[in-house]
Amino acid sequence: MESVVAFSALAAGIMIGLGALGAGVGIGILGSKFLEGAARQPELVPMLQARMFLMLGLTDAVPIISIAFAALLMFANPFIGQVV
Amino acid sequence: MAGSSPAEYISHHIQNLTYGRTLDGSWGFAHSAQEAAQMGFVSINVDTMFWSLLTGIIFCVLFRKASASASVAKPSKWQLCVELVVEMVWGSVKDAFTGKNALIAPLSLTIFVWIFLMNLMDLVPVDFLPYASQLAGLSHMKMVPTTDVNATFGMSLSIFALMIYYGIKMKGLGGFAGELAFHPFGKAFLPVNLVLETVSMVAKPLSLSLRLFGNMFAGELVFVLIAALVPFYLQFVLAVPWAIFHILVITLQAYIFMMLTIVYLGQAHEVHH
Numbered sequence: 334m335e336s337v338v339a340f341s342a343l344a345a346g347i348m349i350g351l352g353a354l355g356a357g358v359g360i361g362i363l364g365s366k367f368l369e370g371a372a373r374q375p376e377l378v379p380m381l382q383a384r385m386f387l388m389l390g391l392t393d394a395v396p397i398i399s400i401a402f403a404a405l406l407m408f409a410n411p412f413i414g415q416v417v
Numbered sequence: 418m419a420g421s422s423p424a425e426y427i428s429h430h431i432q433n434l435t436y437g438r439t440l441d442g443s444w445g446f447a448h449s450a451q452e453a454a455q456m457g458f459v460s461i462n463v464d465t466m467f468w469s470l471l472t473g474i475i476f477c478v479l480f481r482k483a484s485a486s487a488s489v490a491k492p493s494k495w496q497l498c499v500e501l502v503v504e505m506v507w508g509s510v511k512d513a514f515t516g517k518n519a520l521i522a523p524l525s526l527t528i529f530v531w532i533f534l535m536n537l538m539d540l541v542p543v544d545f546l547p548y549a550s551q552l553a554g555l556s557h558m559k560m561v562p563t564t565d566v567n568a569t570f571g572m573s574l575s576i577f578a579l580m581i582y583y584g585i586k587m588k589g590l591g592g593f594a595g596e597l598a599f600h601p602f603g604k605a606f607l608p609v610n611l612v613l614e615t616v617s618m619v620a621k622p623l624s625l626s627l628r629l630f631g632n633m634f635a636g637e638l639v640f641v642l643i644a645a646l647v648p649f650y651l652q653f654v655l656a657v658p659w660a661i662f663h664i665l666v667i668t669l670q671a672y673i674f675m676m677l678t679i680v681y682l683g684q685a686h687e688v689h690h
Binding site for chain 2: 386387389390391393394395397398400401404408409
């Protein structure tokens, strides 16, 4: 039973960590491309900004879903009590 | 509230007010997370239903007030606000939707404003409404309907049903099935096509609802964590920046849900040949 809790804690940490890594790199690339495009054609900035926020939400989706599941593991662990 | 441990406080605050068959067989509200879990499918989260219906009614009443007293010569300030929102939604629909359907723009407006209002409930301080409802006798209360998976899946499954309905209506049953079977590779790779297309079709409502749920649940959880773990004189320091960031997240998630709805329904309307 302790090992279930221990491994759940480890799993939650790995989920959040890898999710943060993916989100950070993805949004960094997205932001840099936006800045590059804005520098090239400043008149397109409003449109590009709207698209950037849309892409930001989409890129953030899967890491945040993994954070929600890690929070589930932390506070309402479904694995406790399953192993006899 | 004062005497309980942080873990108890946190799990109390992320528990919905569930109505169903309790452990001793009678019908009533659940008193703990385990009791709510064992209620199974035949249970309803009363707080989610109440707050989602209330925010929906507020949206309808406020926007109806703006349209009923609309005037071109002397627009009221509220009418101008509503016009801003409607213009933004109409611009997005024109950009992203290539078919011809009178339902899409009102649907997008409803989705955007309703989800925004439901998410906005998250900015109310953590203990205000749950404490008030506890004084009224209800054991749990979660004010943000979109932190309940049931609410977000309800919305995304409705959009999924609309996608399938319009897909079959625009392309015909044969065309819809043909698109599933013959895209992206040719007729020879039928099983591969079916697997790919089914996965991508199921992933759309799943990701739509879980994205909104994950963002809102994580936001609410951070508020509850700040309330539980930080001494009261420091809570202002942490909660205010997070609330300001959360304003962005709220609007962004409502906008993304709306944009993806428009894009998916646009894809359902696309007839290739």
